[in-house]
Amino acid sequence: MEKSAQSTGVDFVHAVKEACLAAAITFGVLLPLIGFETVSNIDNKLVLHTRWGLLFTIVAIVGVGRLLMALVIAPRLAQRRIRPVAATAPSWLLLIGRWFAPFAIGFAIVYPVLAMGLTGFSGALKWVDNFGIQILIYVMLGWGLNIVVGLAGLLDLGYVAFYAVGAYSYALLAKNFGFSFWILLPLAGILSSFWGILLGFPVLRLRGDYLAIVTLAFGEIIRMVLINYVDLTNGYAGIGGIPRPSFFGLPFTADDDGFAAVFGLPFTPVYRTLFLYYLILALAFLTAFVTVRLRRLPVGRAWEALREDEIACRSLGINTTNTKLTAFAIGAMFGGFAGSFFAARQGFISPESFTFLESATVLSIVVLGGMGSQVGVAIAAILFIGGTEIMRDLDFLKQIFGPSFDPTQYRMLLFGFGMVIIMVFRPRGLISTREPSIFLKERKAISSDLVKEGHG
Amino acid sequence: MEVFLQQLINGITLGSIYGLIAIGYTMVFGIIGMVNFAHGDVFMVSAFVAMIAFLFVTTWLGIASITVALLIVLIVAMLFTSGVNWVIERLAYRPLRGSFRLAPLISAIGMSIFLSNFVQVTQGPRNKAIPPMVRGEFILLDSNNYAVALSYKQLIIWGITAVLLAAFWYLVAKTRLGRAQRACEQDQKMAALVGVNVDRTISMTFVIAAALAAVAGTMYLMYYGVVSFSDGFVPGVKAFTAAVLGGIGSLPGAVVGGLLIGLIETFWSAYFTIDYKDVAAFSVLAITLIFLPQGLFGRPDVEKV
Amino acid sequence: MAGRGDILLNVEHLTMRFGGLVAVDNLSWHARQGDITALIGPNGAGKTTVFNCITGFYKPTEGRISLRHGDATVWDELDSLTERGKRHITTANGSLFQLERMPDFLVTQKARVARTFQNIRLFAGMTLLENLLVAQHNSLMVQSGYTLLGVLGFPSYRRAESAAVDRAREWLNRVGLIDRADDPAGDLPYGAQRRLEIARAMCTDPVLLCLDEPAAGLNARESAELNELLLSIRDQYGLSILLIEHDMSVVMEISDHVIVLDYGVKISDGTPEEIRNDPKVIAAYLGVDDEDVEKVEAEVGL
Known part of the structure; x- marks a missing residue:
């Protein structure tokens, strides 16, 4: 018990460091494309506008998110991992x-x-x-x-x-x-x-x-x-x-x-x-x-x-x-x-x-x-x-982000993001077990670890 | 003859750009065996970063010397694009290492969709045009009212490509990082056992790939003066074709393949029909993979029984 | 039953080159019906290459590999078959196949040569039963009216499928895996996977069964069980077996005929007893010249 309390103390400093790092990286990566906007002026020439507000909001969200991740979510996940996992589905x-x-x-x-x-x-x-x-x-x-x-x-x-x-x-x-x-x-x-x-x-x-x-x-x-x-x-x-x-x-x-x-x-x-x-x-x-x-x-x-x-x-x-x-x-x-x-x-x-x-x-x-x-x-x-x-x-979002906000623009953005996220968390897809096509006594689902994905 | 010479010049220029992108495909494929589908979009992102840097340098900082401006733009684009690709690898590909083989490919396709739409959302869907960075040209040959011109910007592209390829070759052939990369290509577990930091080496591979793509993106912007959020896909596929044609996994192959694709495309447009110019590139891709899957410089893949 | 029958498989002047490397060099031998023929030799001797040539996975650079169904008199037709450039010939007495002219799947489908692999190749994500049904693909394909009747739900396919399941059940019983019929093949322990692979090959209804190192990785008990299984298969079905093996206890105990390869060349050919006493074979295994065999044997205490 004492040990875990100790490690939480160390974890806090570590978590803040991690959060700052994440925020700094976010800032660096997003600086050109979110910090600046290219707009055509009246002469139809491109000029730069800045969007510091938006950039810092996103950086702050990432930083706080990373902090919460390290302090709240990760320990819970770790705890859940310690508990034995039921061998069969409920x-x-x-x-x-x-x-x-x-x-x-x-x-x-x-x-x-x-x-x-x-x-x-x-x-x-x-x-x-x-x-x-x-x-x-x-x-x-x-x-x-x-x-x-x-x-x-x-x-x-x-x-x-x-x-x-x-x-x-x-x-x-x-x-x-x-x-x-x-x-x-x-x-x-x-x-x-x-x-x-x-x-x-x-x-x-x-x-x-x-x-x-x-x-x-x-x-x-x-x-x-x-x-x-x-x-x-x-x-x-x-x-x-x-x-x-x-x-x-x-x-x-x-x-x-x-x-x-x-x-x-x-x-x-x-x-x-x-x-x-x-x-x-x-x-x-x-x-x-x-x-x-x-x-x-x-x-x-x-x-x-x-x-x-x-x-x-x-x-x-x-x-x-x-x-x-x-x-x-x-x-x-x-x-x-x-x-x-x-x-x-x-x-x-x-x-x-x-x-x-x-x-x-x-x-x-x-x-x-x-x-x-x-x-x-x-x-x-x-x-x-x-x-x-x-x-x-999602027209109601216009009330939050202002009338110029067009939710349809974000469809494909979220679509692509969703593909990455689902792959990272469920690389074998939502239903990953295989049903045998025939059985002698009992139909048992086959775990995805054994099923190959094909090579051609 | 004059037309031929002019197309040769144009083709080599285009080919240099494709070659630089192709190296990114071939390196990543070599080290983790994955077709990095998002690489074309990383190239597109780099062109946008270069454009923003160019506007920043010329209008905000007021730097008039085009050499200085171009150099700054190039370095900024390389730095930021490398950072973007480093983050992409960290978030979208690293967690999938050693998992189901299709997962990284789908993740990369998702990343590709994400990147192009991200740029569309943040920078708008229209084509972005900037004033020409470099003007002027050498007239090499002038006969029959057809002048063969080598523009300064083409010369710059040739020069920068040559210098960077030399630097890149040194990096891969002579340094510790290059050795680590080749070790990881052969056998990641073994490389880790003899003390190579595999994760770091793979990260660095993505960083280098992005830096070279950023050079290509900057030069693409300088050459055409216009870029749009959807410009990643087709150059990406063509560069991938170049990598396959040269033999995927082979670095000189990628450069040679890039030049060949550039030449095929310009000559096809000049002598046949411009309508089907992308069909030409895709056909070359299909034909190469079907009849010469190991490419010009690749090792043949022997089926083990 | 172990008596030597007529020639079943005839390999003549087989040569296989990979680039500059000669893996098999002008090799001739034959296997007789009802025999267990073993192909032995040190690592890299070219045994698996010979197997791959017989089963159609490699096209030999040179040479002829022929196999007979039916009466031994069909061998008389061999030269005319070669002359005509065809893959096989059928007479009233039987058929003759020239295997090196056939693609891999036809070697199994038409010439009825089945094989297993050195590094087991089961369908890991499919159940044992499914593995054995896939092996009966070709007969089931006909019964399902090449899919068409099967999709429409004709009863003829259902009958054929239940016959196939019976056959699979029989083989699972034989190799002692009936209790695991509905488990994925990849879950089986190593020795059981080897047995399942043999059962699967047997479900293709072969006349010649080629086993690539069936005893590799087995312990002494499993190895003895394997011997029993192979002998019983041979005796019950009159099947001929060709095997590559390192485990000398298996080779000496069950084979009727042994062929020894070294560097792609045949160095000995005979009964296990003859092979055991052949100095050339001992030399090849010990890695020394013929003259030094006695000296080395004395040193290692043989």
Whole structure:
């Protein structure tokens, strides 16, 4: 007891030193970019303004934060570490784990009704469209990429290419040939998986980071072709007036043969939004269902085996080339489905929607969710996409930081910061255990320490 | 012939900038086996620091001598950018050492997004243009109404690159730090056992990488006179391409790769079409990795069974 | 049962160079059906390289490696197979495979040669049962209609899968790991991992099983158990086994035929008894010239 009191005394001096150091480093690093602001004056010349107030506020926050960290938080953490950690997860956590998926599915199905009940018929539009549909698109993309990255262990930084192929396939074929959404949806999937195989072929031999960089290059090349091949894609200007999907032939318009008129309902745009919501929900469920099935098939087990040890796979007579290509193709197919849905929902697409940032977002959703875990991916998509969408709505912050404060600007800033933070604290993602695909007596989750992340 | 010569000059200039950034990629990859995705954005940050320092020196301090101003700007940019990269390594990469292999890559991508948006938020989303720092040029050749010019700023870029590469080569080849770096590249555990401070060596690697990127950033600013928050990604990828082309992990490779990428890009723009100039760089990257993954100077990676 | 059958695997003039280094030099030998053939030699003698050539992981610089299924008379077709430049040939009596022409996975899939690795390569994050199911990939792939029928939930795949599980259960029983079927392979102790790797290789239904140092890192008891397992596999399935081994107790006790390599060259070939008394072999192991063997033996008290 005496000893610990003594060490606290020493710790205090140490903590103050640490805090001063942290503050000094913060000051040094932020001095140019926060201390000074470059502003164009009336002559359109750049001049420097200072922001000492802001700089010193941040420095003070970091200094005090570091002090609190050293004095309050660190000792508590240390104490918690001394206490023995329970070997198995508490029973309530297991219970949540068992019931989470059915609950989430049920919630997703009644979500629009809940939103309408809480915010009114037209107020729900925003919640269903910006949150529901937007999140579900990313859930679906995440599940699609999960096949490639999470199961097969192939690091793909250019997944957005297949999303783009799906979107442009739908947009161009629907506009130029007038095919319906329901014909083009599978066609877009097939075209995307064809591209998946085409781009997959040359990169089969590559591993790890190299594979990631080449797929990034492919993604960017496809985007640049979309920008520069103006005759086909209309370049930067994008493609507008893309036909919307219909409800089995009934368009969502105010016309006499529209959905609302046929069912004798007053016309509102909410019907279309609801329809789109359930459409993407169904597509996402399809992705999840197929993935669950695939994991229990030889091809799915071969993917996971490939992630664990490629050489061992070959020694067991598995054609690793085909196995990798199927992963690329099936992952790309779901990306293509999502892409054609995206085009149909927006009615307008341009290369701006298919930047590297999208690939990075989807990949982070997969990694942060916990590679291979579908529940984790869904949670990560809700956190990330929902979180950044909510950032658009934080108008009350204007009252704190003044009217010139625009919260939307900070969306991506916090997004990037969040990626770093989650990696530092949970490098294996939110759900890091692996569920075996089959069991003899008892299903036991496998600790992430044993599961490999793939090398190619 | 004249066009060719002019493009050669322009290409070498651009290539010097890419080469300096590429060294950062190759060093970091060599020592911790990670593609430092945020390095392009560190370069962009350095260009902003250089711009602010330039404005500070010329408008606040009123220093008129361009040589003195440029020297101060260069040193300030190197110092601050090194500090930024040191902090980044400390916060975003060091805690992940020895963990899951994808984690540092995702962390670096997050850092890259963070840095570009940080600059956007703090300095505004518009392009920032400064008055030309250095004017004037040598006319090398003048025939058929086409003058081949070597501008002073190009000459400065060549000169500074050459001097810094020499200093850098000395640092890596002859000093204790360089030896420690090479030891860590081979085997970190063993290096630690024989008394190399691995953490410090890795930190220093990031510091040096950032300092060289800052030189590139300063010269980028001087050459083009304009910079924006989104300028990190594409030069970053091109420099990474240069590092891969030269053979990742090889320092001379990075320089040669940088020059080659600079030349490929300028000649492509001059003789084919400027629309697809970035496609050229990305294609070179893909083709190199697929057909020559060890690059021009790298060691081939043998698969062990 | 240990009687020597007909030639199963024939290695002729095998040479493998890595750059300037000659790892295996003009090596010829054969393994007979139902035999346990051991490949021994000091470190760096090129044993694993030979293995990698047989199993298709390396393409030999020169030489021919051929394997027979079915009747021994198919050997007559060997030269015509080589002439025609094909990978394999099938006659009414059996098939002949030219392994050095086949990619690694086909060596296992078509020629039915299975292998284990010196540094165990299990799927550490998958359960024991999953490891053994992955080994039955190719037959299950057909049963699942190349995934298509399986995704649609056809019952034929479910039946095939439960048959595969039965097979896996049988092997887990054999290697004494049935109680750990649902644990991840990476959690097993070292000796158990070795046994699981052998069980996994056996699940590919091989005619030739190649084991790269199966006794490495095992204690005396585990090593004895391994001998028993290998002998019982051989006797029950009429399987031929090829093994690289340093542990002389394993080699001398269970092999029918031993080949000794040194610096990529065959220095001896015969029964364990013959090998034991061959001065060349002793010299290679002691690292001295042939003439000095007796002197050194006297010094170390052999």
